[in-house]
């Protein structure tokens with residue numbers, strides 16, 4: 001095992017993640033989620049998330065170091081998510097990272113969360129190398145981004161992103177209106193299992209010719225959510241039962257169709273025959289299935305890191321930190337703040 | 350020697366000795382830059398006082414009340430620093446530091462937003478010079494305060510940008526420790542449940558742009 005020993009801190013949304021890596025080797029990946037606390041609101045509440053981070057950080061930090069079997073003194077650096085994400089949540093991690101860095105005298109790296117999702121791939125147990133360039137599709141409750149990655153630490157291009165709701169958020173909202181509960185992804189998945197994905201055709205946002213000029217790689221899920229709501233309302237107004245399984249399946253199909261179609265289009269347009277998936281929505285089996293089918297048909301090789309590294313976690317932040325240390329990049333210093341809209345071109349704050 | 354951190358208003362950091370004498374203090378009054386400055390202020394205080402992290406015998410941390418986002422930054426930094434330095438956290442109710450510095454009966458008020466103030470009232474300090482809190486911390490309607498404060502027969506102090514100071518917070522913590530007093534529970538004084546801060550329309554709001 002070689003490479004820099006780095007502790008990573010991630011608090012951009014509702015998971016408090018602390019990870020420890022040595023180079024490309026995962027030593028610990030501790031995640032405390034405040035998901036249950038958000039369930040009663042049907043979505044992530046920033047203040048609830050920020051409070052939970054503050055309480056979860058200390059215990060997560062201790063157990064990550066224990067799990068990794070390393071002491072703070074052994075670390076080569078500390079890395080923390082600087083953005084994008086919820087500002088108040090990010091600030092908890094940044095405050096803690098700075099306190100820890102000053103106390104231990106370790107260099108501190110402020111890392112881009114989206115680059116972290118790509119960086120997670122280097123930690124996979126099979127040790128196979130991520131081939132570059134690659135197109136990356138990152139889908140979660142917080143983001144929906146399509147990237148062209150030429151160099152993980154130096155050249156990541158944002159091709160497109162959602163112009164309204166994130167895909168995971170659309171799952172939450174539609175699950176709520178179907179009375180399925182929270183979190184929406186697994187609930188919709190379960191409900192859709194017995195449904196017919198072709199029974200109801202919901203709109204695919206930003207896929208019409210008129211949208212493709214300006215939004216070829218952008219996503220929009222707010223219209224889809226509204227279309228589902230309207231369809232359900234009309235059904236209820238007519239006094240007819242709502243076929244929840246078919247609605248869930250049709251909705252899921254629309255989301256997956258758009259995600260995969262745009263990602264494959266980017267592979268083809270850019271002449272990059274590789275696609276990497278990341279983010280919590282990768283847990284959706286239908287997304288993986290459709291991506292696998294269409295990637296194969298287009299001659300694109302599909303790469304999906306293990307799910308524990310796809311959802312938000314500290315190990316992916318540590319992995320990018322280790323890459324930065326290994327590449328001899330200078331640390332961020334102590335002056336950076338939380339940037340809720342940190343552009344993906346900024347790998348390190 | 351203690352490190353003291355308070356972010357219940359601006360960001361203030363100090364290093365004090367065991368008698369509470371201030372060896373270094375750094376303050377950033379801007380109430381929107383806690384995350385940016387907290388690390389620098391800690392580093393600079395240590396450098397200016399010539400004290401290394403392992404020489405500290407505790408980290409006094411102001412637990413509020415105060416605006417939540419900023420308050421959490423100081424608590425997170427203080428806890429993590431203490432963990433990294435292998436020294437205990439000494440939680441202090443932030444307005445207690447104001448009362449300690451003034452050393453007389455006072456009512457400390459701070460803006461809690463939503464047309465409310467948070468209030469702490471203090472009588473004469475005790476024999477060890479430690480503030481005796483007679484009320485609070487609690488939330489009161491903003492328009493009810495002048496009357497309530499007058500009833501306490503005390504001087505009214507509004508928390509503005511430069512109070513409480515970390516120097517006072519650290520000195521109070523040193524005094525409390527010397528007198529064998531117990532510290533506040535190690536949790537932020539929000540005084541409100543998290544859902545009071547959101548409207549239903551805000552629930553499930555977009556998380557990352």
Ligand SMILES: [Zn+2]
Nearest residue numbers: 140142279312
């Ligand atoms: Zn994420």
